[in-house]
Amino acid sequence: MNYQKALLFVLLIAFSCAKQEKVMVSDSENQHPKLILTAKGVKDIRAQLGTIPIFDNSLLKVKEEVDAEIALGIETPIPKDYSGGYTHSRHKQNWFVLQKAGVLYQILDDEKYAKYVKDMLMQYEEMYKTLPLHPKTRSYARGKLFWQCLNDANWLVYVSQAYDCIYNYLSEGERNKLETNLFKPFADHISVDSPQFYQRVHNHSTWGNAAVGMIGLVMDDEELIQRALYGIKGKEMDKTAKDDDGGFINKSGKAGFLANIEEPFSPDGYYNEGPYYQRYAMYPFLVFAEGLQNVKPELKIFEYKEGVLLKSINALLNLSDADGDFFPLNDGQKGMSYYNSALVTAVDVSYHYGNQDPGLLSIASKQNSVLLDDSGLAVALGIREGKTKSFEKKSINLSDGPEGKQGGVGILRNEDIELVFKYASQGSSHGHYDKLSYSLYENGEEVIQDYGLARFVNIEQKGGGNYLKENKTWAKQTIAHNTVTQNETSHYKGKYEIGSQNHPDLHYFSSDNKEVQIVSSKVRNTYSGTDLHRTMAIINDVDLEKPFVLDIMRVTSDKKNQYDFPFYYFGQVLDANFEYKTTSTLKPLGKKNGYEHLFLEASAKADDKNSKFSWFNNNKFYTITSVTDKKDELLFTRIGANDPEFNLRRDPALIVRRNNVKNTTFVSTIESHGSYSPVTESALNAKSSIAEVKVILDNKDYTAIMIANVKGNTKLFITANSDALKETKHNLKLNGKNYSWMGSYYYKQTNK
Incomplete structure (x- = not known):
């Protein structure tokens, strides 16, 4: 903060503190503000101003922002745009400024902020009385100020706070006018007039519940508060609009704020x-x-x-x-x-x-x-x-589902390596068809990526800032994720109704040993007759420079299939132990289920034992070592086919394709190793330290993997595929040698 700002702030503090007693008439619980900022809070804040740097600086930034908006004047244009358009952005900016101006009025006791809020609300009151539905018709639930009820709810959540802050500044007549012509009709529109938006369990509805409830709390309107907590009930439901705009009412009858916490x-x-x-x-x-x-x-x-x-x-x-x-x-x-x-x-x-x-x-x-x-x-x-x-932040397992019984997300952390293993439920309408998928990070940088969404949020030129069609045709499809795709078809056939009724189950999660962090999960019904079981570990081995990832994906099926197993890496191809042939003409890898968006750039036959692939990114080296045989294909692909508007990123992937097999297991290690300095132009430890990965045993009870490094040491990892309880004692004979342990897994050096 420069000297002039500091001086202004000191004067501001002195001014507000001198007027404190005039404003704080009572500490009654019913006094406004009472919603978020409270009357007692205002008193306590004023007593501390000038002595709490992070608060003082936040206050000054807000004051500068609101003062600049006041200087520009009030504008409440007739709505006409999608997200990112001018009228949308202006009304969105208004809700932020109204809330902040209300807070400034309370803390600084400067009437100009209350007057600004009042004047803008009166303009909205005048507009809203005759405002039709928004002219853009894409939404399943149209708002009035905005193209969708969701944004109308956003507006009311913030504006209810502003109204609370200037409540006592307004006359009774002014409050009646606003509540009768603006706030009550506004709350009714996003609830009883729009049940397809309001009456369900979804983040959209949460905003609607909060908006109705918060304005109800400010107005002491018990009907609105109950509607917010429990959804539309009784006679109110008779007044609701038909669900004919693409939304859906929660058929279970669960709705309202509390249901949106429970579910x-x-x-x-x-x-x-x-x-x-x-x-x-x-x-x-x-x-x-x-x-x-x-x-x-x-x-x-x-x-x-x-x-x-x-x-x-x-x-x-x-x-x-x-x-x-x-x-x-x-x-x-x-x-x-x-x-x-x-x-x-x-x-x-x-x-x-x-x-x-x-x-x-x-x-x-x-x-x-x-x-x-x-x-x-x-x-x-x-x-x-x-x-x-x-x-x-440590390794953590987070269960999914209202009772924690619908899968979850396991996050493994070992030094700078983070692995995110997704074995969660469908995730409502925003879910993807990617059971047992993962993404990998090193020190906050993506190593093996999850694509995320196909949308340019609030960028009007890209589909009005909304979801692009490629979100369904690419981002949600299974092949867009680091998991197994069978016969070029997405999990659950890419159908929400099927996916939402199924979920993986946790097999085990282990983070007690800081050197070996593991998560394992099973899922059925992603494909008829096919079960998947994936175990992933981050292992901090003394023979390697950094912790490495061990990935075991078991596929059990009742018939022969084609399986595709991708690695969505970032960076520049460095080296491979297999000969690949680049294509002279780029063609899509397939015709549907996301395959139509993948260009095939090169292909190869896999190595008989291990296929190794190395790449370079962010001045670090990475290597995948996969157990393969000569029947496997290795496909270099790149996202971007059938994308005439360039809506997708042109990211690369390596796909291991295994064809005409029933039961199979994909086993891989992923190493981060070495570094490169563009200043000294020197590369350190640029080659893989893992010499071989071998499957020693793989059955319904155990999978045993041998990992040999370039120093000549071999390590044995065994995971229990059936009984993985911590208290279970295991005895297993491999190659004439007995191995005994208690718990879910075994990992030790074998050639000492």
């Missing part, structure tokens, strides 16, 4: 749509929960379902890489991280309403921002008082 969250806090959408949904979950905690503490909302909302924040933070970027499971946009404003809310709320975990303060410090409310004050005070500790 998508597992007991571990994993949200079934994945971290990208959990991040998006966390804001309405948490701000409405805050409002309920402040206005209706008897509900004990943060204790609901054994405190799952607060657990979910810890789960979400663990679903990020070393840089804080969320793993792109399901429809996830890469680059979304805990620096997003929704995660500022999550961290602050978790600290304030949870157990004040000092690790959260380290993330807040990296975010360099706090909320301008009671929870943000708590974080700022914690940082000021020196309570900060590092947020430690």
